[in-house]
Amino acid sequence: MSKILITGATGGLGGTTARFLRDKVSAENIFVLVRDLESDKAKALKNDGFNLRKGDYDDFEGLKKAFNGIDVLYFVSASDISKRIPQHKNVVEAAKESNIKHILYTSTVRNDESSEAPLFAVVDAHLKTEDWIKKSDLTYTLLRHNLYAEVIPMFLGSKEQLLQSKSIYLPTGTGRTSFVPREDFAEAEANILAAAEKFENQVLEFNGSESTSFEAVAALLTHILNQPIDYVSPDVEEFEKTMASFGLPEDIIGMLTMFSLGIANGEFDQKSDDLEKVLGRKTKSIGKFLNDVYA
Numbered sequence: 001m002s003k004i005l006i007t008g009a010t011g012g013l014g015g016t017t018a019r020f021l022r023d024k025v026s027a028e029n030i031f032v033l034v035r036d037l038e039s040d041k042a043k044a045l046k047n048d049g050f051n052l053r054k055g056d057y058d059d060f061e062g063l064k065k066a067f068n069g070i071d072v073l074y075f076v077s078a079s080d081i082s083k084r085i086p087q088h089k090n091v092v093e094a095a096k097e098s099n100i101k102h103i104l105y106t107s108t109v110r111n112d113e114s115s116e117a118p119l120f121a122v123v124d125a126h127l128k129t130e131d132w133i134k135k136s137d138l139t140y141t142l143l144r145h146n147l148y149a150e151v152i153p154m155f156l157g158s159k160e161q162l163l164q165s166k167s168i169y170l171p172t173g174t175g176r177t178s179f180v181p182r183e184d185f186a187e188a189e190a191n192i193l194a195a196a197e198k199f200e201n202q203v204l205e206f207n208g209s210e211s212t213s214f215e216a217v218a219a220l221l222t223h224i225l226n227q228p229i230d231y232v233s234p235d236v237e238e239f240e241k242t243m244a245s246f247g248l249p250e251d252i253i254g255m256l257t258m259f260s261l262g263i264a265n266g267e268f269d270q271k272s273d274d275l276e277k278v279l280g281r282k283t284k285s286i287g288k289f290l291n292d293v294y295a
């Protein structure tokens, strides 16, 4: 039986994937990478029967040790966008040197790969990582993710905030996104890890079953909250000024602007049904997701 190592296991995606996988594969064959063996999340994973390996994407030699004897690596992209390029290079190089057989990497969907694209800062690291993986001679599966549905409450704030503002204010224009609840990615990716040989050297585009605009999100929220919620798409300059006047930190404004313009540019308006095929069902609807968060 293959030994599988899951990175990012103390986080939302990796942890949920590991737990779905445990229903399909004996826990003795599942290893999880953690940065701090003594953290509460690492201890919880140990109590759940997973084998712990210590490693940090910044530490190449430590990664080689952590990858020793592993056959299949589920590589969750690093969370700090500014550090991704050197960290991802470390992971791919260490996988190669440790004789990992198959690497699965969580990348991103996109339309525009040019350096002028609003999301180039995000896409660039994924493009480079996909390229290193393809040139590495490792067997690969590239899992190109659409946006998490969890991004919607991150952008819009809490129920209380929405009831006060009665408005969605984002420069996303008429852009549509095929949002995916994170749990649906995790379930599908556990299905793949349990039968990794069926997905060798494939590129999968993981989109939600519906494509939704923020105008449609406002209509759904109007229904869920029983209060009119407007959608306003300001121009970028006005958006940045307004956010700054609320005291939002510059890096958060930058992130909101970058992803909003990416949505407006159609980066996440994708049609592939690869995710439905791997799940064997449709993804959770955005109406249900919003109802669970805001009702």
Ligand SMILES: NC(=O)c1ccc[n+]([C@@H]2O[C@H](COP(=O)([O-])OP(=O)(O)OC[C@H]3O[C@@H](n4cnc5c(N)ncnc54)[C@H](OP(=O)(O)O)[C@@H]3O)[C@@H](O)[C@H]2O)c1
Binding pocket: 007, 008, 009, 010, 011, 012, 013, 014, 034, 035, 036, 041, 055, 056, 057, 058, 076, 077, 078, 079, 080, 087, 106, 145, 146, 147, 148, 151, 182
């Ligand atoms: N498609 C989307 O809409 C979307 C949205 C958000 C994020 N993402 C991407 O998806 C990834 C997973 O999402 P998530 O929700 O699971 O994020 P999360 O809950 O923040 O988890 C991130 C995981 O990565 C680990 N990690 C971060 N830096 C690391 C490093 N230098 N070395 C080793 N491990 C490291 C964290 O470990 P610690 O517990 O030690 O911090 C944690 O386990 C994110 O990292 C990000 O790249 C995508």
